[in-house]
Amino acid sequence: MALVNEHFLKLPGNYLFADIAKRVQTFKRMHPKAEVISLGIGDVTRPLAQAVRDAMHGAVDEMGDAGTFRGYSPDQGYAFLIDAIVKHDYASRGVSLDAGEVFISDGAKSDCGNIGDILSQDNCVGVTDPIYPVYVDSNVMGGRSGELEDSKWSNLIYIPCTEKNRFIPEIPDRRMDVLYLCYPNNPTGASITREALKKWVDYALENNILIMYDAAYEAFIQDPEMPHSIYEVKDAKKVAIEFRSFSKTAGFTGVRCGYTIVPKDLKGFTVNGETVSLNQLWSRRQGTKFNGTSYITQRGAEAVYTPEGAAQVKEVIAYYMGNARIMKEGLAGAGLTVASGGDNAPYLWIKTPDGVSSWAFFDQMLHGARVVGTPGVGFGPSGEGYIRLTSFGTRENCMEAMERIYKWMK
Numbered sequence: 478m479a480l481v482n483e484h485f486l487k488l489p490g491n492y493l494f495a496d497i498a499k500r501v502q503t504f505k506r507m508h509p510k511a512e513v514i515s516l517g518i519g520d521v522t523r524p525l526a527q528a529v530r531d532a533m534h535g536a537v538d539e540m541g542d543a544g545t546f547r548g549y550s551p552d553q554g555y556a557f558l559i560d561a562i563v564k565h566d567y568a569s570r571g572v573s574l575d576a577g578e579v580f581i582s583d584g585a586k587s588d589c590g591n592i593g594d595i596l597s598q599d600n601c602v603g604v605t606d607p608i609y610p611v612y613v614d615s616n617v618m619g620g621r622s623g624e625l626e627d628s629k630w631s632n633l634i635y636i637p638c639t640e641k642n643r644f645i646p647e648i649p650d651r652r653m654d655v656l657y658l659c660y661p662n663n664p665t666g667a668s669i670t671r672e673a674l675k676k677w678v679d680y681a682l683e684n685n686i687l688i689m690y691d692a693a694y695e696a697f698i699q700d701p702e703m704p705h706s707i708y709e710v711k712d713a714k715k716v717a718i719e720f721r722s723f724s725k726t727a728g729f730t731g732v733r734c735g736y737t738i739v740p741k742d743l744k745g746f747t748v749n750g751e752t753v754s755l756n757q758l759w760s761r762r763q764g765t766k767f768n769g770t771s772y773i774t775q776r777g778a779e780a781v782y783t784p785e786g787a788a789q790v791k792e793v794i795a796y797y798m799g800n801a802r803i804m805k806e807g808l809a810g811a812g813l814t815v816a817s818g819g820d821n822a823p824y825l826w827i828k829t830p831d832g833v834s835s836w837a838f839f840d841q842m843l844h845g846a847r848v849v850g851t852p853g854v855g856f857g858p859s860g861e862g863y864i865r866l867t868s869f870g871t872r873e874n875c876m877e878a879m880e881r882i883y884k885w886m887k
């Protein structure tokens with residue numbers, strides 16, 4: 478008799494996007510001629526860069542020739558990609574990494590979700606609120622959440638990110654062992670300064686806290702003063718794991734490639750207080766359960782770091798950030814409050830007018846402007862009263878949506 482991991486049974490269904498789809502469908506049935514624009518999607522729309530495609534085509538041909546065919550990738554990824562990451566993403570920002578600290582994967586969602594494998598079930602976990610749901614749900618599966626009470630898990634520590642703290646969390650007074658941070662943030666679009674990040678790193682150093690730092694949106698940072706990596710803060714290698722992805726940076730959501738940095742200085746503890754290298758544990762975990770990202774994909778990712786690839790990828794990011802600027806101005810012009818985001822992230826976090834709920838505003842905007850957003854409350858209790866819009870759509874749709882919202886609000 479196979480007993481199940483009953484922690485899975487605690488998870489409520491993932492109703493957010495299903496609920497949205499259902500409401501949009503119902504609206505379309507009632508208004509068959511209405512064209513609905515979605516600014517709710519968290520997926521990219523621009524095609525892969527030419528340099529990436531060329532590299533992948535070349536890799537396919539190599540795979541078709543017995544002389545250059547490749548089988549399994551090295552456990553942590555190919556040296557050509559790891560070296561490019563170390564040089565272009567870190568050394569260029571004053572961070573020195575050892576190749577053995579970089580783990581290539583099929584994306585950041587897998588890594589943020591799987592990292593719990595190497596951590597005890599008894600850790601107390603802190604999350605910012607609102608949040609990317611993967612951090613919470615994977616800890617529910619891992620048995621660290623407790624029970625769901627009033628839309629909060631009893632054993633998780635929720636650190637609110639609200640207008641009052643300008644969506645940058647304040648250090649809580651409750652003890653925790655593991656903390657998830659994501660900057661630039663999904664869903665609020667907030668970005669963190671070096672000083673604010675340093676406070677968290679220092680707090681983690683003083684209290685033996687492990688920070689899971691999700692930097693999936695670092696490529697969208699426009700402000701030259703903002704840190705792209707947590708390791709730009711002194712001694713962060715002693716307390717933080719960093720997740721990165723080519724998904725949003727280079728349109729790899731369908732190609733699948735990301736990487737995780739687990740520094741060799743990073744220590745976990747046994748119950749007896751002995752220290753253990755988290756790098757070794759993660760290496761062991763990946764070696765057992767993961768057989769690598771495809772050669773073709775890794776060659777495609779490597780091309781992002783060539784001069785041509787870098788320029789092409791930058792152009793796509795500029796396109797999305799151009800959308801964000803148009804949206805930010807358009808929404809403000811329509812009388813809405815963009816509470817956060819749009820400057821260093823492809824997300825805009827909009828306060829609903831007159832204190833209406835996230836879902837009520839979602840419906841009002843759908844019916845009034847035929848524009849779809851994502852209700853903020855779907856990302857956590859502190860998201861109530863907000864709606865998230867993304868700048869990942871086409872320029873035409875963004876402009877049309879802003880016009881509609883303007884007319885509707887007037």
Ligand SMILES: *Cc1c(COP(=O)(O)O)cnc(C)c1O
Pocket residue numbers: 519583584585586587609659663691693721722723724725729730734735
């Ligand atoms: C999109 C996203 C990722 C990237 O996920 P992939 O699995 O690499 O596609 C990671 N973290 C956050 C917060 C995201 O929004």
